[in-house]
Amino acid sequence: xxxxxxxxxxxxxxxxxxxxxxxAAIAPHARAAGLGLLLAxxxxxxxxxxxxxxxxxxxxVAAALERGxxxxxxxxxxxxxxxxxxxxxxxxxxPGVQLCAVPVLQRRQVVAILILAGRRKAFSATEDLRxxxxxxxxxxxxxxxxxxxxxxxxxxxxxxxxxLFQSLLRDRLRTAALEEELNxxxxxxxxxxxxxxxxxxxxxxxxxNRRRADFxxxxxxxxMQVLAVRGMGVILHHEKCRxxxxxxxxxxxxxxQLNRLADQLAQLLEQRKGCLLVNSLSTDPAFAWLGExxxxxxxxxxxxxEQVLGGLFALDKTSGDFDSVDTKLLTSIANESAIYLENAxxxxxxxxxxxxxxxxxxxxxxxxxxxxxxxxERVALLSRHLAAKIGLGDSAVERIYMAGLLHDVGKIGVPxxxxxKTGRLTPEEFEQMKKHPEIGARILAxxxxxxxxxxxxxxxxxxxxGRGYPTGLAGRDIxxxxxxxxxxxxxxxxxxxxxxxxAFPLEVALSEIRRCSGTQFDPALAEVxxxxxxxxxxxxxxxxxxxxxxxxxxxxxxxxx
Amino acid sequence: MDTKTxxxxxxxxxxxxxxxxxxxxxxxRVITARDGREALEAxxxxxxxxxxxxxxxxxxxxxxxxxxLKQDPATAGIPAIMLTARGYFLDPADTDGSGIxxxxxxxxxxxxxxxxxxxxxxxxxRAA
Numbered sequence: 001x002x003x004x005x006x007x008x009x010x011x012x013x014x015x016x017x018x019x020x021x022x023x024a025a026i027a028p029h030a031r032a033a034g035l036g037l038l039l040a041x042x043x044x045x046x047x048x049x050x051x052x053x054x055x056x057x058x059x060x061v062a063a064a065l066e067r068g069x070x071x072x073x074x075x076x077x078x079x080x081x082x083x084x085x086x087x088x089x090x091x092x093x094x095p096g097v098q099l100c101a102v103p104v105l106q107r108r109q110v111v112a113i114l115i116l117a118g119r120r121k122a123f124s125a126t127e128d129l130r131x132x133x134x135x136x137x138x139x140x141x142x143x144x145x146x147x148x149x150x151x152x153x154x155x156x157x158x159x160x161x162x163x164l165f166q167s168l169l170r171d172r173l174r175t176a177a178l179e180e181e182l183n184x185x186x187x188x189x190x191x192x193x194x195x196x197x198x199x200x201x202x203x204x205x206x207x208x209n210r211r212r213a214d215f216x217x218x219x220x221x222x223x224m225q226v227l228a229v230r231g232m233g234v235i236l237h238h239e240k241c242r243x244x245x246x247x248x249x250x251x252x253x254x255x256x257q258l259n260r261l262a263d264q265l266a267q268l269l270e271q272r273k274g275c276l277l278v279n280s281l282s283t284d285p286a287f288a289w290l291g292e293x294x295x296x297x298x299x300x301x302x303x304x305x306e307q308v309l310g311g312l313f314a315l316d317k318t319s320g321d322f323d324s325v326d327t328k329l330l331t332s333i334a335n336e337s338a339i340y341l342e343n344a345x346x347x348x349x350x351x352x353x354x355x356x357x358x359x360x361x362x363x364x365x366x367x368x369x370x371x372x373x374x375x376x377e378r379v380a381l382l383s384r385h386l387a388a389k390i391g392l393g394d395s396a397v398e399r400i401y402m403a404g405l406l407h408d409v410g411k412i413g414v415p416x417x418x419x420x421k422t423g424r425l426t427p428e429e430f431e432q433m434k435k436h437p438e439i440g441a442r443i444l445a446x447x448x449x450x451x452x453x454x455x456x457x458x459x460x461x462x463x464x465x466g467r468g469y470p471t472g473l474a475g476r477d478i479x480x481x482x483x484x485x486x487x488x489x490x491x492x493x494x495x496x497x498x499x500x501x502x503a504f505p506l507e508v509a510l511s512e513i514r515r516c517s518g519t520q521f522d523p524a525l526a527e528v529x530x531x532x533x534x535x536x537x538x539x540x541x542x543x544x545x546x547x548x549x550x551x552x553x554x555x556x557x558x559x560x561x
Numbered sequence: 562m563d564t565k566t567x568x569x570x571x572x573x574x575x576x577x578x579x580x581x582x583x584x585x586x587x588x589x590r591v592i593t594a595r596d597g598r599e600a601l602e603a604x605x606x607x608x609x610x611x612x613x614x615x616x617x618x619x620x621x622x623x624x625x626x627x628x629x630l631k632q633d634p635a636t637a638g639i640p641a642i643m644l645t646a647r648g649y650f651l652d653p654a655d656t657d658g659s660g661i662x663x664x665x666x667x668x669x670x671x672x673x674x675x676x677x678x679x680x681x682x683x684x685x686x687r688a689a
Binding site for chain 1: 575578579581582583668669670671672673
């Protein structure tokens with residue numbers, strides 16, 4: 001027999017914690033009503049009694065009904081006849097006391113029998129009572145004294161009280177069940193909140209121009225917070241987005257092992273087009289080799305339509321096996337990430353296509369003049385460098401790079417005879433030459449996505465002192481893009497060979513920039529430009545040489561045709 | 562260490578249940594209130610160690626609740642974490658001196674809320 005402290009109810013044959021708790025909750029009411037309260041199993045075996053009840057009940061009635069006790073057989077016989085819809089049954093099993101039994105139901109089944117005991121009005125040491133006391137080793141005189149302390153209850157009242165306690169107990173059990181249900185729902189809700197906030201966080205990071213590796217790194221770290229796993233990784237095997245697999249967390253694999261795992265996962269995810277769950281890696285023929293590093297694996301595909309682009313995988317949940325909840329969560333994350341991935345791939349494709357077209361266009365322009373080979377690309381690089389130096393944001397810097405590439409696009413409209421003339425230009429020829437910024441601006445005006453770089457093209461021949469063309473704007477009225485490209489353009493012109501002269505040495509070009517600061521150039525920009533070290537210039541230009549070689553080849557092809 | 566008591570005020574019962582469950586499982590004693598007025602009563606009687614309150618509530622808003630707690634020396638030191646609808650920003654001028662130490666926007670992560678609670682209570686923060 002074990003006494004459960006919390007309830008004060010003696011419990012044997014644990015009939016469910018909620019029953020014990022419910023009985024403990026209603027026991028004080030029974031004591032107050034002068035009634036004994038017992039709970040028996042459907043077979044009549046006493047499961048619980050209230051040890052705080054009056055001795056008449058706790059020492060005499062309970063003992064009489066005990067298993068192996070004097071009335072066991074009779075009790076069992078009567079208990080078996082209790083049905084879910086049985087009305088209160090009066091049992092005459094213990095001398096001096098009347099019992100009333102009602103069924104306790106859970107899910108329409110009789111799970112227990114609630115027995116109320118009431119003292120009869122005539123309680124005296126009859127022959128029957130003495131005999132029972134002997135068997136229970138109780139003193140009949142003492143028992144009569146104890147009985148005198150308990151009020152008597154009529155059969156009618158006992159039946160009424162039984163119905164009352166039956167419904168009290170039923171309500172208690174129902175409340176307990178509801179509370180349990182509520183807790184379980186709250187738990188599920190908490191998980192749903194967690195997932196929602198995780199997905200929200202991950203989709204917040206879905207900017208297509210973000211570096212892919214950064215996005216997946218953050219996504220893996222975020223998932224690890226919610227899904228307590230030892231390792232979380234990503235594979236991107238599809239040719240559209242291929243990159244090296246990555247693994248974060250505490251599982252350490254060598255590059256070779258990680259690649260092997262990535263290859264296996266890529267193949268399996270491709271085959272299944274669904275998730276892969278292995279809760280015992282060491283006994284799985286395909287993954288036994290991974291057994292010493294991890295025990296469990298969950299992988300889900302990064303999939304768009306039928307195309308598997310890659311996958312996310314988790315290693316070793318800290319709390320045991322991976323289950324359907326983990327699978328569902330990781331699948332949601334993978335679906336979100338796959339949308340990002342597809343968009344990023346499309347964005348990359350479009351971006352590459354556009355940049356390719358822009359480069360072709362500028363190459364075509366540069367090709368019109370053998371001596372300006374690679375000029376546009378160098379101006380773009382220098383402009384980008386300068387823009388970054390003055391602290392412009394990433395996207396502004398990229399736009400300036402593009403403006404640099406296209407700054408001379410208007411030369412398409414200038415005759416080659418003018419562009420390639422070795423001698424001095426006549427005033428008419430110079431007028432033709434001076435039209436190229438406006439022609440360039442007109443060419444770009446029809447491309448909505450390039451509208452914002454027009455100022456760089458239109459104003460790159462304006463001078464800070466207002467003596468430039470085409471508009472004669474001065475000082476800060478000249479858009480910044482124009483001022484930056486002007487500086488880069490002049491510098492590159494000076495440091496390149498031209499039809500009419502050889503390239504100036506770098507130092508000479510720089511001192512020329514210094515000299516023209518404030519007249520031709522924005523002095524603030526010139527100052528930043530002059531702080532760029534000669535080494536940096538050389539490096540910028542060297543980076544560009546490979547490109548230049550390709551352009552030269554292109555020029556030759558164009559000229560030959 | 563004695564058990565810390567946390568008062569959670571929100572008119573949405575599902576939020577109350579989720580927050581209570583998370584905090585109770587972490588060993589805190591939790592009392593709940595379904596509007597600002599009830600929360601004020603509860604705070605005065607129970608003197609919780611921390612208040613977690615929704616901003617939009619009937620009777621008294623979370624901000625008004627914090628303001629009233631602030632006026633009473635007995636409850637002025639109760640630090641608060643405020644939950645707001647997503648995309649809703651409170652003017653820092655309004656929350657200044659209201660005892661609100663942290664803001665979380667719904668849908669919040671219960672894990673993050675618990676972490677925030679642990680952090681605020683461990684730092685022994687008093688409402689500023």
